[in-house]
Every structure is written in structure tokens, then in C-alpha cells.
Amino acid sequence: MDNIIEWFEELNYMEALMQIFGAILIFIIGRWIVRAIAGFMRRQLSKRDMDAMLIGFLTSIVSAVLTVAVVLAAIGYVGVPITPLIAILGGAALAVGLALQSSLSNFASGIMLVGFRPFTRDNFVEAGGVSGTVMRVGIFNTELKTPDNRYVVVPNSSITSNPITNYSAYDTRRIDLIIGVHYDDDLKIARDTISKVLEKHEKVLDDPAPTIMLMELGDSSVDFAVRPWVNASDFWPVRGELLEQLKTELEAAGCSIPFPQRDVHVYDENKAA
Secondary structure, three states, X not given: OHHHHHHHHHOOHHHHHHXXXXXXXXXXXXXXXXXXXXXXXXXXXXXXXXXXXXXXXXXXXXXXXXXXXHHHHHHHHHOOOHHHHHHHHHHHHHHHHHHOHHHHHHHHHXXXXXXXXXXXXXXXXXXXXXXXXXXXXXXXXXXXXXXXXXXXXXXXXXXXXXXXXXXXXXXXXXXXXXXXEOOOXXXXXXXXXXXXXXXXXXXXXXXXXXXXXXXXXXOOOEEEEEEOEEEHHHHHHHHXXXXXXXXXXXXXXXXXXXXXXXXXXXXXXXXXX
């Protein structure tokens, strides 16, 4: 600290202006070089078919480190003693680090997300209590876009400390439907009708084959578990189409879709006596 004070006392104003101008020039040119290096790094990693999320994370870290080096170089050109300044910055960084433990936790979690890669860009996930499409994994936060087109920023530590569901991890998904019919309905007709609906739908996959099984004798219905497989991108449209077609075809075949109901019998005690 004393060295820095002595440097200010001995400084010539004209020299100071020239040094400050040179420092600004170093900073401007340095920032341009940092951006050029980051862009070159991004292009080279893209040529290696590396994951876009990993590329963005690595270039962000490299850019931040090089920017700090440029700032120190500019300060050094002015003539400010770097060694005591680094010591001061180191102490300040320690104090800030202790005060911002959550940020450091987010940073460490970001490294884990990039290293273990539970998801990648454009995957639809449920993470940190939010469901959405992954747009970017940053140093501290992950950016998601929800199905209703909302932009959500989730702290990385919230993601790694909770279960992560990646709905885009595999090419196919299974639709789980519970279809109930009345107790008086013919179960063979109901099963055959459900099977025909699945066979006729062009987006239901043959492999793996869909399964139809009697799941439960419910309070007011006989429930079938209907489990067809579809491409992951077709999950929601096909699910809605199947529900509509199954109801229509089952009713056309003479089956009924029951709903919870209760019969109430009222007895007249006086009359019974």
C-alpha cells in the first residue's frame, strides 16, 4: 500500500496523462484481442462437434480470465506496482468469496453440469423446480425457456442439488394412459377397440410394441393401462389425439366411459316400522 502512495506522490501530471492514455489503449486493444481469441476458440471447438453448452461455458471462463489479465496489464503500464495490488485484490477476493458463498456454489455447480452433462442445449428438462428448454448454461446460472415462452434463470446450485429429469435424453417415450370402462361393458370388445386405435395411429411405434393390460377394478370403472411408444417429439400431440380417439371409438363400440358416482338410498324409518 505504501508503494502505491509513493507512486502517486512522485507522478508527473504530463507523464500521467500519457500513461493513462496508453493504459486505455492497452485495455481497448486487449479487449479486442480477448474477443478475437474467444471467437477463434468457439469456432475451433465447433469444428470438433463439441457440445454447444460446453463451448459457451469454456469460452466464458477463458474470456473472463483474459479480461482480468488485460486489466492488470493496463494498470501495470500506468506504473502502479502490481504485486501489492494483487495482494490487495487477493484479500478483497477472499472477503468477497466468503460473502458470496452461494455464487461460488453456483460456479462449482456450473462446472459439474458441464462436466457430467445431464443435459445439453435444446433439451427439454425439469430442473431446479422449473420445466423448460435449455438455452444456455452460464458460469452461475442456467437459462431456460418454458413451453409458454417465458425466460427463466435458474441458479446452477438449485439444479445440482435437486433431481434432474431430461425428457429429451432418449429418442422415444412411453405414453401412460388409464382408460376406464363400465363394469357392464364387454372387456374383450374394449380391449380390441383400444388395440385397433393404437394400430391405426401412424405415430404410434411398432417397436417397442404398445401394451394393454387390465390395471385395476376401480370404484366406478374397470381400468385398462394403455402404454404406447412414440418419438419424443410427438409425445404431447399423440397423447391428446389418442385420448380423443379412444373415447370416440369406445363409445361407438358400445362401451361407456364412466365417471365417479354414488347411489344414495333413502329409507323411511316410520314406514319400515
